[in-house]
Amino acid sequence: MYSQTRAQEAMRQLFQGQGWRDRVGNLEAGSVYPDQQAPIIRNAEDGGLELVKARWGMPTPPQHMKTQRDPGVTNIRNTASPHWRRWLDPAHRCLVPLTSFAEPLGKGRGNQWFAPADDRPAFFAGLEMRDWRSIRKVKDGETTDDLFAFLTTTPNAEVAPVHPKAMPVILTDPDDWQTWLTASWSIAGALQRPLPDGALSRIDNSQ
Template identity: 65%
Template sequence: MYRTRASADEIARLFAAVDRTGNEPWPVDVYPDRLAPIVRHGADGPEIARARWGMPTPPQHLKTQRDPGVTNVRNTGSSHWRRWLGAESRCLVPLVAFSEPGPDRKPLWFEPVDEAPMFFAGIQTCGWTSVRKVKDGATTDDLFAFLTTAPNAEVGAVHPRAMPVILTKPDEWQAWLAAPWNEARDLQRPLPDGALRIVS
């Protein structure tokens, strides 16, 4: 789970993008398979849109017709994910805090110590048809997920395997959206140690 900003207007103040959401408020707590705002490439430049959290699952991992989606991606060398690594399929996912399960399985929340704006380094696809929920049958959705990497010190103390790829600087945001993959892939790295704090 993570927390996003409350409206497109808040995101637009951080990033010059056209609002395609109508600037309607949305839930700030984001759970897998829910709609959430992303910044992506539009016909007239960057746009703020809403997409469903969970990219298509690699077919070999599907046991039934239902595809619940993959919320985060680590192995960018996989042939399944390579199709969405070009600049046209990358997106930025705005957040103010994210959680990891603590020792008691309750979420521990992380936020930046300097309150800097943050975006997950995301990938997205538009108009994907799949069965997300059996009761709904096949639906066509815009989908997104974000990259993970090795954890920094704060996250590693709680979750030693991975942390989300988080971008905090405008030049990183621009590079993620526009740079060729052989440059953008260098952004798949942890935040520096000391950049996050745990909040209740």
């Protein structure tokens, strides 16, 4: 899970002059869990950027589906997979605002939380898709949802002792935000990399 406490107005100011549209209404800050609705910033179909809510969990690759119910994939590592390649163009990329994120410490030990060391605005490098029909919960039947997930990569020095296999791809540089949202994959794909060592602080609780 992760937390998002940045105000909508603060996010708007980060993207001034880019045709910003707020489509979420009143946004509540707090923790975000898989399969929940959460804010993302994406390219609007008619130009500019829009802040919307989407459901956390992209479609599961068919070979990993055990039943008709699709629980969704929250984190994406293998961008070379044909399943994910169709969603790598700018039309399907998004920025997912975060304040801090959690990595599990092991059974019964809770989570270790991390946040940018200098409190600068941060976003997961995300992929999104719209109007996807699937069965997320059996009791709800088939639903149509806007979905998102974010990329992972090798961990940096702060995350590796807790999660040696992966960490989320986090972007803190405005130039990287722009590259992620607009550049070809041959350029934007280079952003699938860990934050530099020292760029994260370990914290006791979600901020």
